[in-house]
Amino acid sequence: MKKMNTLVSSIAIACAFFGGSVHFASAAECSGTIRVLAQPRDGLTLLEKYKDEFAKLSGGADFKIDYLNENDRRAKTKADASTIGKYNVYYVDEANVALFASSGWLAPLQNYYPKDYDYADFDPGRQKVATYDGKVWFAPLTGGGDLMVYRKDLLEAAGIQPPKTLDEYVAAVKKLNQPDKGIYGTALRGQRGSGANVWRWMPFFKGFGGQWFDGKTPVFDGDAAVKATQTYLELFKYSAPGSQTGGWDEAVGAFTSGQVAMLIESTPLVGMALDKKSSQVADKIGYAPPPTPLTGGGYGHGLAIGAKANKDEAAKQCAGLFIGWATSKENEQRRLAEGQFSELNRTSVMTSKTFADMYGAALGQALADTGKVTAVNFWQSAQWPDLGDRWGIILEELITGTRTDIKGGLDELNGFAKDLVARGQ
Missing domain, CATH: 3.40.190.10 (Periplasmic binding protein-like II)
Structure with missing residues (x-):
């Protein structure tokens, strides 16, 4: 992946304290399994092919995605996020982000989303929908205007x-x-x-x-x-x-x-x-x-950091790293190559030569x-x-x-x- 060496070096250095700026957990702290609750999307299924890549990036972490249909996903996400917090990462959408954010069930994404993954590259409309009360809560997987x-x-x-x-x-x-x-x-x-x-x-x-x-x-x-x-x-x-x-x-x-x-x-x-x-x-x-x-x-669905399952800053950083990787330019380029049009969210991808060659x-x-x-x-x-x-x-x-x-x-x-x-x- 782009800037892999930079990211791995950053991950290997644990900061002495968290002062509001983004920093990454050590490789050892990212060695567990990141649990994700989502609804079926081809772009998420595609990630399964690259688990070794994420393990190398994170210093040994794995991820497991549980899939439910939209209505069941919404119900289970609400139940889990408000009580036991079994999942580190939730799939959320514009219809429930206000409830989840205002209830304290999510952590503000940009505190933990790696800067190297360039959140500003997402389509401006998707960014607006992911924002509530002045803060960004999810990274887009699908959406549009x-x-x-x-x-x-x-x-x-x-x-x-x-x-x-x-x-x-x-x-x-x-x-x-x-x-x-x-x-x-x-x-x-x-x-x-x-x-x-x-x-x-x-x-x-x-x-x-x-x-x-x-x-x-x-x-x-x-x-x-x-x-x-x-x-x-x-x-x-x-x-x-x-x-x-x-x-x-x-x-x-x-x-x-x-x-x-x-x-x-x-x-x-x-x-x-x-x-x-x-x-x-x-x-x-x-x-x-x-x-x-x-x-x-504007509407959008994407990945957000659960507040309960990620009990400390290190866990939130690992969840943020997974979300950054899952929604990266590189993975979006893979979705483009697979013809997954509805799961393209980045301006750089939608204005690329590859996109133009495929769609005009x-x-x-x-x-x-x-x-x-x-x-x-x-x-x-x-x-x-x-x-x-x-x-x-x-x-x-x-x-x-x-x-x-x-x-x-x-x-x-x-x-x-x-x-x-x-x-x-």
Whole structure:
């Protein structure tokens, strides 16, 4: 690995005290097994091939990764982190980092993440999502923002340039909508849920200047939320069939099957759209950042240091060393070589010649550009899923027409939020 000698030398020198700067434990202190609780990811499985490399780097340490599906992983991580602390490293995501950090179940990552592994190289959007209360809590394994993906052939035939503003996007969606030919202007998510319809609605809300709270007072029933909802509902008139009650799978499936002209979705979409085995439009797509003023919906999953299992500074340093190695440029280059598109997180990798040769330079540039406008759109709170899911129900009712009063729905949500905050105090 790059800078192996430097790292090994650093590890071999134990500091007399911990004064806030990063230092590494001695090789002997890293000779045990680092236990990791995660959900299945190809990038983590790939690490198993290089256990000898990590052992050499750390002075003899091993690692063992236990895998659970997403829901079970979240439940077990919460139970373990809050009680016995069996695991040194946890796989966490944007939905639970606020709870874990505020509860003291994690150690701040950058106190122990080796500087040689260059945390600043991660995509800016991933860094934002990994940050809570001014501190970084995990190193990204997967994540993204939003990209506008479009059918070049359809835009060219209609004489439309890729939209740069939301007004241009709405106009293009209307013009490109040809249901009699099986082509729809766009595809959205109508299915209820904080990670479904609300996730796709939030870039409109934040782009129009909305915010969730002013201190502890909910303030999302104003003009920004109303305008965001009106715009979202307007676009649904031109959305592919099935998307009114569908989620990610339905929206992305409609695009890759050739039914959709333009789509704004999370960046892993691109890997699917470019896969000729599953996409009918692999040779016809272009990419750009979301049209202004939309913000990209930032999300991320990654590795964090458990506070309970790592009972002293030496143990935390070893956990940090494992995380640094697991998310290093070298291991990300290995994931790139394996075609693991959704597990690329580093700017240096996504703008590399190897990436350009595999996916095209235009995609690398689009990803770099969208990283600059990616934002944390959701409320960073342990109570976010409750609030987001409640709005998801109301929003689905507005999309399907069983509810028509936008402002009334938002006022109802505001009241729910006040009760939610009061219960949490």
